Amino acid sequence: MTPKPPLTLHMAAPRGFCAGVDRAIRIVELALEKWGAPVYVRHEIVHNRTVVEGLRAKGAVFVEEVAEAPADRPIVFSAHGVARSVPEEARARGMIQVDATCxxxxxxxxxxxxxxxxxxxxxxxxxxxxxxxxxxxxxxxxxxxxxxxxxxxxxxxxxxxxxxxxxxxxxxxxxxxxxxxxxxxxxxFPAIVAPAHDDICYATTNRQAAVKAMAPVCDAVLVVGAPNSSNSRRLAEVALRAGCPHSQLVEHAGQIDWRALEGARALGLTAGASAPESLVEEVVEALRARWDVTVEPVVAAVEDIEFRVPAVLRERA
Structure with missing residues (x-):
């Protein structure tokens, strides 16, 4: 058997789910436990197909507008937040509403x-x-x-x-x-008032910092995330700007462009804030099938933040 070529895999930490995404997913799951299926969710709860399909299998129904959901079933607003007119519409229809906004x-x-x-x-x-x-x-x-x-x-x-x-x-x-x-x-506009604290969320900052640290020593950086995920797309862009010659945004291992990685000896791997770790593990296994992989963690921060779910879900059914 021909020995596999060596590969150093720089694994970003933190990566994947942030506290806001974890909370949003938990909110849908708790809503299903409390009220049973179906529970309606306005827009994708987070931008990840695997997450959405997993929740759909449990009984979540995803809609784009409040009017698409029956008035007698709960509706959850996605982690991205909604305009004030959206809960007002749900309230006017007498709907149970659960806000999963980060x-x-x-x-x-x-x-x-x-x-x-x-x-x-x-x-x-x-x-x-x-x-x-x-x-x-x-x-x-x-x-x-x-x-x-x-x-x-x-x-x-x-x-x-x-x-x-x-x-x-x-x-x-x-x-x-x-x-x-x-x-x-x-x-x-010298008189413009800036935010008291940086509006860029801690998870976005930390994930970009890890990519910046690994990019200069990588032949390519793989970002696990959805194409409609803003924070995932930014990670792929940050890798290029930080000195990596190539980056790929992939939803799962099956989307990797292997030809572009030929001859690589050092790769970086991270995941957007709405990508589950299971998808990262699939990518690692796909890399191990082709290379003799040595993993090197790149730690930019340690995250221990948790957000509480809304009070309506902490109450007994």
Whole structure:
């Protein structure tokens, strides 16, 4: 038997599920335990097909709008957060509603509403059309949140009053990109009020830090995550910017482009915040089938944060 070539596998830590994702999944599972199937979920609870299909098999029904769910069944709002009109619609229909919005996203919503109450127009750094951006912008009346995606957007911005501005950010963006856009905002609008604390969530920051640490010594970095997952896409981008010549975003081992990895002697592996560890383990096994793998952990932080589920799920059925 021909011996397998050696491969050093740099494993990012932390990777995969964050506290907000873990909480959101637990909320759907607890709702099913409390009220039985079906429980309706507006939008994908998190951006991962494996997670969604697993919950669907347990009795969750995923819909895009509240009106698609019967009024006599519970509805869960996804971890990304929703516009204020969504729970208002559910309330008007008399539905049991359970909010699985990540508490760190809720914090951004609170910031936006506070700035509005104090007479400021809000600028949001985020990606157009992403559910989190839609939900945050939907906390305020139309026109009260201006979206910018990059520095060029900052130059085109026409606020109502340049002296009465504040900015917030989507929690899953690139740390470096966000800092660049924030700096452009502050340079153009010196009076703009910045967040008291960084809106980029701890999990996003930690996962990007681990990728930055491993990228310069890797021939390629594999990111396990969904293509519609903002934080997963950012990890693949961060790897390239940090000096790795190649990165791949894959939902599972079956999507790996093996030809692009030919001759590799050092690979990095991480997972977006909504990707289960089982998918990472599948990738590791696929690598072991082709290489003699030596695992090297790359530890950027130790996470021990937990978020409580809503009170309605802590009460007895």
């Amino acid at each position: 508490p760190l996203v809720t914090k951004v919503h609170t910031e936006a509403r506070r700035h509005h109450a104090q007479g400021r127009q809000v600028v949001m750094i985020g990606h157009a059309g992403h559910p989190e951006t839609v939900g945050t912008m939907g906390q305020l009346p139309p026109g009260e949140v201006l979206l910018v995606e990059n520095v060029a957007d900052v130059e085109r911005l026409s606020p109502r009053d340049p002296e009465r501005l504040a900015f917030v950010t989507q929690t899953t963006l690139s740390v470096d990109d966000t800092a660049e856009v924030a700096a452009a905002l502050q340079a153009r």
